[in-house]
Amino acid sequence: MxxxxxxxxxxxxxxxxxxxxxxxxxxxxxxxxxxxxxxxxxxxxxxxxxxxxxxxxxxxxxxxxxxxxxxxxxxxxxxxxxxxxxxxxxxxxxxxxxxxxxxxxxxxxxxxxxxxxxxxxxxxxxxxxxxxxxxxxxxxxxxxxxxxxxxxxxxxxxxxxxxxxxxxxxPLADRIGREAARAALGLDPRQPVVLTVGRLTHMKGQWHLVDAVPGLLGRFPDLAVVLVGDGPLREALEKRAAGLGVGGAVRFPGHRGDARQLLAAADVFVLPSRHEGLPLVALEAMEEGLPVVGTRVIGTEEVVEDGVTGALVRAGDPAALGAALARLLADPALRRRQGDAGRRRYLAGFxxxxxxxxxxxxxxxxxxxxxx
Structure with missing residues (x-):
């Protein structure tokens, strides 16, 4: 080398x-x-x-x-x-x-x-x-x-x-599959799942994801939104979810050493960051074959190809984030198509x-x- x-x-x-x-x-x-x-x-x-x-x-x-x-x-x-x-x-x-x-x-x-x-x-x-x-x-x-x-x-x-x-x-060497990943997170095999991974900090923008959940539950009542990771905003995010009446839908499994394996549990991966360098977790989601909804910020906009491997929305806009997630949750064929395109993009350049x-x-x- x-x-x-x-x-x-x-x-x-x-x-x-x-x-x-x-x-x-x-x-x-x-x-x-x-x-x-x-x-x-x-x-x-x-x-x-x-x-x-x-x-x-x-x-x-x-x-x-x-x-x-x-x-x-x-x-x-x-x-x-x-x-x-x-x-x-x-x-x-x-x-x-x-x-x-x-x-x-x-x-x-x-x-x-x-x-x-x-x-x-x-x-x-x-x-x-x-x-x-x-x-x-x-x-x-x-x-x-x-x-x-x-x-x-x-x-x-x-x-x-x-x-x-x-x-x-x-590439991930030891995949566990969708069923095992969902079981590890206590999720139903059939419910729609949106997942993100990262430290719970202002930089990562999970606040805006939580704010998008009430609108999503109106269309997908059995939706689970999983925030894998820990950090200084965990308690505040949990309180925010409870205050919005969506505490049962938003899951906080904390820091997980098997976080990458757990990507298999998701239907859609989301990264609502305020800024990034070039997000490794988005690359990992693409390698897993997941469509990625991210924000139009430095780093993420070089990874996600809007409309091809997922969607890019304005940072700090829960309504736009929710709309992009809803489009993918409602369309399994679109998820598969964009997930496959994301994996090809990963193999070609990342x-x-x-x-x-x-x-x-x-x-x-x-x-x-x-x-x-």
């Missing part, structure tokens, strides 16, 4: 979520051809990723908090003991701690690459200046979608320093293998420049 002898993945995030899954997917692709390491903090989410990386054959380095006096020594000593050709940092908005990147440069890593997983939507001039100062140590920035890349171009990142490598996901190949090309480009 890559001629790099060694790659060190690093994130300062304490809750890497989809970004962490992206990193593990790259580790899975590269571990057979290069010495691969993962550096991150062993938080609850971080621990899961460190353990998975170790299972894949990667060397893992558990980091203390960047505020810990020993942080620099742990990073530097690891890079001296096991030098990396490529140090690949992964961040969300770009506002996280940057010490890992600076330490990698000081340790002499020939290529320092950074993936941006969320669009730059920060308005503070001070934070913008801090961002530009921080990326002085980075050879190349990778944007996970074209729309995301444009947000960094708008704040003055030179185009030659930005490369777009769209996200990809691996596989893990393609993502890893394009990422390796970025590594090689930077390393060639480092040798000149």
């Amino acid at each position: 890559t001629a790099c002898r060694s790659i060190c993945f690093y994130t300062p995030s304490t809750d890497p979520s989809g970004m962490g899954a992206h990193m593990v997917d790259l580790i899975a692709e590269f571990a057979g051809t290069a010495d691969v390491a993962l550096m991150m903090r062993p938080t609850v989410g971080g621990r899961r990723l460190l353990d998975r990386a170790a299972e894949l054959g990667a060397r893992t380095v558990e980091l203390p908090s960047p505020r810990d006096p020993g942080f620099s020594a742990v990073v530097s000593d690891s890079l001296v003991t096991s030098p990396a050709d490529v140090f690949h940092c992964h961040v969300g908005t770009g506002c996280e701690d940057w010490d890992g990147v600076r330490l990698a440069r000081r340790a002499g890593c020939p290529a320092v690459v950074q993936s941006q997983h969320l669009p730059y939507l920060v308005s503070s001039p001070r934070k913008r200046r801090a961002f530009h100062h921080a990326i002085e140590e980075v050879d190349r920035l990778i944007a996970v979608s074209e729309g995301l890349r444009r947000t960094y171009s708008r704040i003055g990142v030179p185009p030659e320093r930005l490369t777009t490598v769209p996200n990809g996901v691996a 596989t893990r293998e393609r993502m890893a190949r394009d990422t390796a090309a970025v590594y090689e480009s930077v390393l060639r420049g480092a040798l000149w």
Whole structure:
């Protein structure tokens, strides 16, 4: 896959979520051809990723908090003991701690690459200046979608320093099927099911999905709307559903390690986000053969082809979201047609293998420049 002898993945995030899954997917692709390491903090989410990386054959380095006096020594000593050709940092908005990147440069890593997983939507001039100062140590920035890349171009990142490598996901290896997935969620085999997966946060927009449910129940009285995931808005969302009189139809199974397998329970997948980078869960739903109803926001609009693989609606519009879901719930043939088209779209452009190949090309480009 890559001629790099060694790659060190690093994130300062304490809750890497989809970004962490992206990193593990790259580790899975590269571990057979290069010495691969993962550096991150062993938080609850971080621990899961460190353990998975170790299972894949990667060397893992558990980091203390960047505020810990020993942080620099742990990073530097690891890079001296096991030098990396490529140090690949992964961040969300770009506002996280940057010490890992600076330490990698000081340790002499020939290529320092950074993936941006969320669009730059920060308005503070001070934070913008801090961002530009921080990326002085980075050879190349990778944007996970074209729309995301444009947000960094708008704040003055030179185009030659930005490369777009769209996200990809691996095919699901252990499917359990519709009946088992519904049983696992306590759903009736015959009822219509709309499902979403993600942290329960303002960014993911589940509030608008809950607000669409009363209208949907008028047409589909036995509908189940399943919000897989947990987060700071769970209690508020549960209260909102109860207040609207739809508490029995809206299900909150919480965080599930088998979330991807549970996609098989759905008739329609929905992603009501306010913004994204490039949503892995939409790719997973397409790989499962589900039509996807999403919002017309950065990332999602590059995944969902409106009217072909699902539907795109304005963010923050429960009525439009409900109408798009109703069209699909009422038409099994349309669901099958759009679900099949989504799977073909996934296979053509959003596989893990393609993502890893394009990422390796970025590594090689930077390393060639480092040798000149």
